[in-house]
Amino acid sequence: MYQILTLNNISAVGLEKFPTDLYQISDDVASPDAIILRSFKMHDMPIPASLKAVGRAGAGVNNIPLDAMSKAGIPVFNAPGANANAVKELVIASLFLSARNISEAIKYTEGLQGEDAELGKLVEAGKKKYAGFELPGRTIGVVGLGAIGRMVANTCVNLGMNVVGFDPGLTVDGAWQLSAQIERANSVDEMLSKVDFLTVHVPLIDATRDLINADNVQKMKPTAVVINLARGGIINDAAVCDAIDAGKLGCYVTDFPNNRTKQTPKVIGLPHLGASTGEAEDNCAVMVANQVRDYLETGNITNSVNFPNVSMPRGTDHRLVVCNQNVPNMVGQISTILADANLNINDMINQSRGDVAYTIVDVDSAIPSDVISTIKQLDGVMIARTIQA
Numbered sequence: 042m043y044q045i046l047t048l049n050n051i052s053a054v055g056l057e058k059f060p061t062d063l064y065q066i067s068d069d070v071a072s073p074d075a076i077i078l079r080s081f082k083m084h085d086m087p088i089p090a091s092l093k094a095v096g097r098a099g100a101g102v103n104n105i106p107l108d109a110m111s112k113a114g115i116p117v118f119n120a121p122g123a124n125a126n127a128v129k130e131l132v133i134a135s136l137f138l139s140a141r142n143i144s145e146a147i148k149y150t151e152g153l154q155g156e157d158a159e160l161g162k163l164v165e166a167g168k169k170k171y172a173g174f175e176l177p178g179r180t181i182g183v184v185g186l187g188a189i190g191r192m193v194a195n196t197c198v199n200l201g202m203n204v205v206g207f208d209p210g211l212t213v214d215g216a217w218q219l220s221a222q223i224e225r226a227n228s229v230d231e232m233l234s235k236v237d238f239l240t241v242h243v244p245l246i247d248a249t250r251d252l253i254n255a256d257n258v259q260k261m262k263p264t265a266v267v268i269n270l271a272r273g274g275i276i277n278d279a280a281v282c283d284a285i286d287a288g289k290l291g292c293y294v295t296d297f298p299n300n301r302t303k304q305t306p307k308v309i310g311l312p313h314l315g316a317s318t319g320e321a322e323d324n325c326a327v328m329v330a331n332q333v334r335d336y337l338e339t340g341n342i343t344n345s346v347n348f349p350n351v352s353m354p355r356g357t358d359h360r361l362v363v364c365n366q367n368v369p370n371m372v373g374q375i376s377t378i379l380a381d382a383n384l385n386i387n388d389m390i391n392q393s394r395g396d397v398a399y400t401i402v403d404v405d406s407a408i409p410s411d412v413i414s415t416i417k418q419l420d421g422v423m424i425a426r427t428i429q430a
């Protein structure tokens with residue numbers, strides 16, 4: 042039986058992808074073969090020696106120690122695009138929330154007291170404070186044109202907005218999916234003075250930390266709205282809140298509120314709701330469950346963030362998978378050990394990504410355990426395991 046440890050609530054529709062005759066799933070497993078999680082922070086957690094795979098039922102993987110996982114030979118899978126529509130819808134909601142001052146207006150009406158006639162007067166008297174603006178003709182800057190950014194950009198075009206996008210890593214496939222009306226920027230700073238809205242859809246990595254900061258926030262219009270449904274840390278909250286306090290920025294919508302943002306008027310704080318729809322939770326859990334299951338049962342890798350994508354149809358019942366450092370002569374040494382054990386290779390594939398190399402070998406007969414032990418002892422080998430059909 043494979044043991045799956047869940048570190049967050051995972052959609053039952055996804056967990057049902059693990060057949061009960063092969064898998065035990067619990068939030069209390071001492072020696073898991075795989076971990077399935079959402080935003081649980083794994084950085085301070087010891088990595089169980091039994092662990093073979095991690096599945097992030099979502100997009101962002103900054104809560105997972107990727108370097109440590111790679112060094113231990115553990116692929117981390119995520120669910121690219123599976124929650125993109127949910128986030129896009131919340132971005133579009135954020136445009137309306139901020140443009141029409143809806144959050145403050147709701148607070149105003151909730152605070153009204155008196156008889157109905159009195160309330161009616163207060164409603165009419167108060168409304169001028171919350172007058173807003175419409176979206177057609179306004180300009181939005183979209184930083185990051187991945188699964189979410191592309192959907193946001195295209196929807197904004199359909200809302201009649203001018204859209205400027207920036208993504209130095211935009212793929213050819215990604216570019217094909219973008220409306221031709223989207224203008225390309227060469228940097229974030231280049232778009233700041235033109236935009237009425239700025240929305241970020243990038244991972245939190247060194248290059249994206251403090252993307253909007255005390256220096257460049259000054260370039261924005263005093264009425265502009267910054268939207269961060271990506272990650273805390275990508276926008277420098279103190280800089281943005283200071284700019285709002287000084288009347289140099291219009292509004293900030295964040296899915297990652299803290300005490301600073303809570304104290305600032307014109308900040309709309311949401312409790313990390315971007316991916317919290319039933320549809321997104323199901324999509325993410327199903328995608329990641331299928332990928333983790335495929336890896337455990339066949340060794341094939343799809344949508345890993347730290348391993349190469351590797352897939353080979355089964356040629357025989359006897360499969361060996363090896364993960365090693367990406368250095369010369371590893372495949373040669375593995376093949377020699379198999380040949381010395383009189384094991385005939387039926388099919389083989391080897392791919393690498395960064396420091397990690399991964400090999401799948403199908404051989405014609407059962408692989409004795411001492412062969413696996415010998416491969417494991419090779420310098421640079423992180424994992425070696427057999428998978429019987």
Ligand SMILES: NC(=O)c1ccc[n+]([C@@H]2O[C@H](COP(=O)([O-])OP(=O)(O)OC[C@H]3O[C@@H](n4cnc5c(N)ncnc54)[C@H](O)[C@@H]3O)[C@@H](O)[C@H]2O)c1
Binds near residue numbers: 100121189190211
């Ligand atoms: N609030 C939520 O609940 C929620 C939900 C889903 C995703 N997210 C966050 O949104 C992020 C993006 O998600 P996605 O599904 O679109 O991911 P994605 O991988 O499809 O897209 C990310 C894009 O960012 C681009 N990028 C990387 N560095 C950049 C930089 N310095 N400047 C500009 N672009 C850069 C990449 O080239 C890529 O196209 C995730 O990493 C996650 O942190 C949040």
Ligand SMILES: O=C(O)[C@H](O)COP(=O)(O)O
Binds near residue numbers: 098100124313316
């Ligand atoms: O990166 C993501 O996919 C989102 O931040 C979703 O996080 P969650 O699964 O904890 O809602």
